Amino acid sequence: xxxxxxxxxxxxxxxxxxHLRNELLFAxxxxxVLLVWARAASxxxxxxxxxxxxxxxxxxxxxxxxxxxxxxxxxxxSASVISLPMMLDRGTDAVTGALTSINAVLNNxxxxxxxxxxxxxxxxxxxxxxxxxxxxxx
Numbered sequence: 175x176x177x178x179x180x181x182x183x184x185x186x187x188x189x190x191x192x193h194l195r196n197e198l199l200f201a202x203x204x205x206x207v208l209l210v211w212a213r214a215a216s217x218x219x220x221x222x223x224x225x226x227x228x229x230x231x232x233x234x235x236x237x238x239x240x241x242x243x244x245x246x247x248x249x250x251x252s253a254s255v256i257s258l259p260m261m262l263d264r265g266t267d268a269v270t271g272a273l274t275s276i277n278a279v280l281n282n283x284x285x286x287x288x289x290x291x292x293x294x295x296x297x298x299x300x301x302x303x304x305x306x307x308x309x310x311x312x
Contacts, residue, residue: 189262196261200268204250211246218242251290252279 179185190197222235256278257271266274279286 193262193265196266196268196271197258200254200257200261200272203268203272204254207246207250207253211243214242214246215239251286251293252276255279255286255289 218235218239222231222238227235253272253275255275257268257275260266260271260274261268
């Protein structure tokens with residue numbers, strides 16, 4: 175639209191084909207992070223075996239698991255918040271996009287915390303609406 179062209183599916187496909195290598199590399203890196211994240215989550219279960227938890231044990235389990243999840247979520251958010259739009263719009267490679275995204279997060283902490291909070295709030299609304307939307311199915 176910026177170049178005066180009307181958005182059409184064929185144009186979108188041809189534009190995305192030009193950036194496919196960088197998008198796949200970025201997706202592969204995010205997949206590796208996901209696998210490490212899953213391994214870290216399973217390690218939490220090793221240190222907190224599911225044998226008769228009291229309230230304090232549950233709170234410790236939730237605190238440790240949430241802290242580990244927050245670290246990985248911050249890594250993924252920092253690397254991807256502007257990298258994909260930058261790869262598509264500016265034609266940069268995946269590494270430059272991820273590094274620029276991390277730099278943008280570090281230089282604009284307040285705005286990025288607000289944006290991350292907005293994403294979390296919308297996900298929580300989606301979770302809260304799930305039983306309401308699925309009650310007709312059950």
